[in-house]
Amino acid sequence: EEEDFYIQCDAPNCNEWHEGSTLSPPITPLTASTYETWHCPSCTPYHGPSKLKSVTSMRQGLRKKRRIDFVKLNDPAALLESESNNNGIGVAANDVQEIDFRAKLELRRKKGMFQNGMTASSTGKGCCLKITSGKNEFTTKYVNTHGFNQPVLFATQQPYQIGLKLPSKNFSFDTVAKLVGPYRKTQVIDTATQLTTEYTLQEWVDYLSTPEHERTRILNVITLEYSQTPLGKLVREPAFAREVDFVSQCWPKTTEDLRRILDHNNKNKNRSLDDNDDNDKSKTSKEEEEEEEDLTELLKELQEEIPRVSKYCLMSAAGSYTDFHVDFGGTAVWYHVYFGQKIFYFIEPTTKNLKIYSEWATNGTSSSSGGGGSKKSNANAFLPDLITAAGGDVFEVQLKKGQTLFIPSGWIHAVFTPKDSLVFGGNFVHRHSLEMQLTIFRLEKKMKVGKDYKFPFYQKLMWFVAWDFLKQRDDLMMMQLGDKGKNTSVMGREQQVIQQICGKYPNHVLLGYKALAKELESWSRSKQKNTTDQFPENMDVTKVAIQLGELLTKCVAHLGV
Secondary structure (H helix, E strand, C coil): CHHHCEEECCCCCCCCEEEHHHCCCCCCHHHHCCEEECCCCCCHHHHCCCEECCCCCCCCCCCCCCCCCCHHHHCHHHHHHHHHHHHCCCCCHHHCCCCCHHHHHHHHHHCCCEEECCCCCCCCCCCCCEEECCCCCCCHHHHHHHCCCCCEEECCCCHHHHCCECCCCCCCHHHHHHHHCCCCEEEEEECCCCEEEEEEHHHHHHHHHCCHHHCCCCEEEEEEECCCCHHHHCCECCHHHHHHCHHHHHCCCCHHHHHHHHHHHCHHHCHHHCCCCCHHHHCCHHHHHHHHHHHHHHHHHHHHHCCCCCCEEEEECCCCEEEEECCHHHCEEEEEEEEEEEEEEEECCCHHHHHHHHHHHHHHHCCCCCCCCCCCCCCCCCHHHHHHHCCCCEEEEEEECCCEEEECCCCEEEEEEEEEEEEEEEEECCHHHHHHHHHHHHHHHHHCCCHHHCCCCHHHHHHHHHHHHHHHHHHHHHHCCCCCHHHCCHHHHHHHHHHHHHHHCCHHHHHHHHHHHHHHHHHHHCCCHHHHCCCCCCCCHHHHHHHHHHHHHHHHHHHCC
């Protein structure tokens, strides 16, 4: 029977069996017979694709020497075809322009267009960056008090002080390929055109091994996610990013997490306000077993959907340039230069600057946004020219080997690479910038940013964030049901909980959750498939949105803000 067919991986040290019908594409006894060696999805990045049996006799010993396909990177038509396939944006051949970004930046630097982001950090005036060097200067406690609204640079070259774990010395591009998989494909950006193609990591390492003066193109890799590879075990995000990351804090991890959400859907399950309720005991053992099976299956699906954005490896050739962009979903970024050098160009995300940026990005001048839109008269404009002409500032910040940078939500930035560089970084969504993150989410929608350029399952994550906040409320209500709480009215217990929540979270966080409640209420009424598809399967989204809104309205009223 084809549905009972299993195939064994032929890769060394694997030999795992896989159900044929669950593979993509599915494998049957007939198709399995066409393989000489078959590699499972986990082994393909390390041992290469599966090998089909020869249809005709082949001459032996004529193995081709591996070569780098520089031809497709010198052929704008090939680049355009790749770009069109990746994001669905049609690009005409005569729209391809090769731009010397190094010259553009140098010309504006000489004109004094860029402000030094490293100056006046002690006063915080006229500077977008706060420089720190001590291990206790940038913590969750610090951010609770001061917020996280400007880039933070750790000048110290001792990453352990901020809880960052990195590979040992002598780590190279070649080591990355071995750990992530030499056959793993990754997106490569051509600096001059800002268009993309695809390489295996081994091809990419071969390119970087070419002397700089012999490289015909300047290429850049900035989207290699490695958390599920051996490299993922060698890198641990900075402590602050781990402590506040919504994905690690709020995405369901167990069936018990899902059961609590399911219980919350039942109107008779408001036991947080009642002393005792034994309604669950009416379930039969068979019903409980079926519920557990359903929750286990749902958890498996959620584990496959979990956004994996906290660990990226960036490998850039000297001269690489990433055009101005805002990280997807308004995420914050941690960014550590393992070796090499980077120069950042920052623009503060004011309402005015974001408007200029969105209009510029949708004119077809930037590939980093993935947005669509018609060409306009300023299609060849350089964003710093538009920002400074409108009275805004562009800050220049140099990042050296061993330094770590935190970029807040919404900040518009470009990156230039003076020398070959290896960077470890990641993105995280957090409670300290919810309003800005939602602003960027709406901006992406307005700009019609392609799916491949968006934060994966962003809306579903926000529902879990809302539920996690309500769960904290419910837990505090249960604590109020102690010996003292039993003699207190429901309204009295609720008021005590509101006081505790307001004491735990700073004003800017509560205002962010209030903005989230408003956004969720809008989503809950939506009939658009791309929104409803992200409703958590076992969650009453309308109820969650309403309850979060009511709770935050009371909290904000209590604070008087």
